[in-house]
Amino acid sequence: MTTLMTLGVLAQVGSGRIQGGWGYVWSCYGITVAALVLYSLSLWLRRPQAPQDAKE
Amino acid sequence: MNKLIKWGLPLAGLGVLAAGWWLGLAWAPPDREMGDVQRIMYVHVPLQWMAMVAMLLNFVAAVSYLLRGNASWKLDSTAESAAEVGLLLGTLGMVTGAIWGRPTWGVYWSWDPRLTSEAIMLVTYTGYLVLRRFVEDPDKRATWSAVVAILGAINLPIVWFSVRWWRSLHQVQSSPKTVDPQMVLPLRVSAIGLLLITIFFLITRYRLALAERQAEVALPDALPEASGSVVSNAHKVA
């Protein structure tokens, strides 16, 4: 954690390359995937009911 | 055709998106300054692009709804689906952007014109969707929400300019921008994958909205010439 904080300070100064930080990357991808899956689920749950009736 | 949209589109989208992300996470080189953290770009930037596409679609649908003389449920449903999908993608884009900002800028949030305009955009479209929930009459709901969508969309460039002026009195943080050709390919592939998924969401949500509209206005539509009599009534009142 302290390394991350020093990295943050380094980044603000703007010197050198940020090392590591994969935690941030994985959380971004994870949140996106989770949200897309949840949205698909909500679309499926809200699917139009009884499409057979509409066709009659 | 239906099957293709229902299964082919999301599967193709997932495949292309997975390929793009794999390229971005494993194949592309780390950024010269931002290191591996820069790999957030391959999820953040496509999300932002697709959110813009969805909001643009919402604006176009709202304008054409108001320009059309008679109520078009297809345009109204398009606007509704685009706003909802755009809100989802925009929120994700903002969250990933904030996470990206922490290691690179040192803060999750800065009052940068782009960030601020996007936050205001999300609030605007939340208001839009809440308004749609609170109006029962489908005709009024469609017209009013189209007006709200247009006013909200016009506002975004004004917000952008005003925040830029407002910020210019303070210090503006600049983010370094270096784009390697090896970063362009994963970005494009992920964007295409997300585009396919966005189109799938839009079509599914559109069908849902259209089914709701048709259930709401089922009675007048079932009667022949019902729409004609409505038009002549409107003419008399006008």
Next chain:
Amino acid sequence: MNRPAPIGLLRATLALLRKDLLIEWRTRARLNAIVFFALATLLMFSFALGPDTRLLEKNAGGYFWLAILFASVLALGESFRVESENACMDGVRLAPADARAIYLSKALGNALLLVALGTLLLPVMVALYGVKVVTGFVDLGCVLLLGSLALSAPGTVYAAISSNARARDVLLPLLLFPLVIPALLSAAKATTLVLQGDPMNQLNSWLGLLLGFNLIYWGVGFLLFPRIIED
């Protein structure tokens, strides 16, 4: 069917504005309510921040406009509630009044109310926050006028919408607040410049931004309002 000759847009607007102002003048309920509400808001800001006069003075422009914005939500909502009693709006529409005249009269009436509110709040702000009008009252009047017009142009459109929806008290601020951010920002900034001096001559660019906001929203409101109240 012989319809009465439609009177001109300007005359209809003035007649409706006169009607609204007369209703307002007879009861003065709306003005009283929003003035006390805004005063309470200004007081609350001082309590929330503690008695640090320097801090209050520095942020006075922002508090001033926030108080006006909160009060404007009440005023805007009320301006259409008056019409929904006894279906007054239908009567006005059948008069027949041009819907655009209804928009102009309502928006002008609301703007006038906000200008009156701002004028009454100013001495209170001088007393509570210890501010001084540095660059002159003409500048302050311009800011107040343009800011009030900028709040009431989109506000009137949204008040017309939300007054007919469910949960209108929640809906109006939810729709209005994000929309008026540029107006609030530039009005607060311009007021701060008026109160604290304007060494770098930034006042005119903020006033220009407010003017542009006004032109856009008065134009769009004028064009779109008829679609909102049509049935």
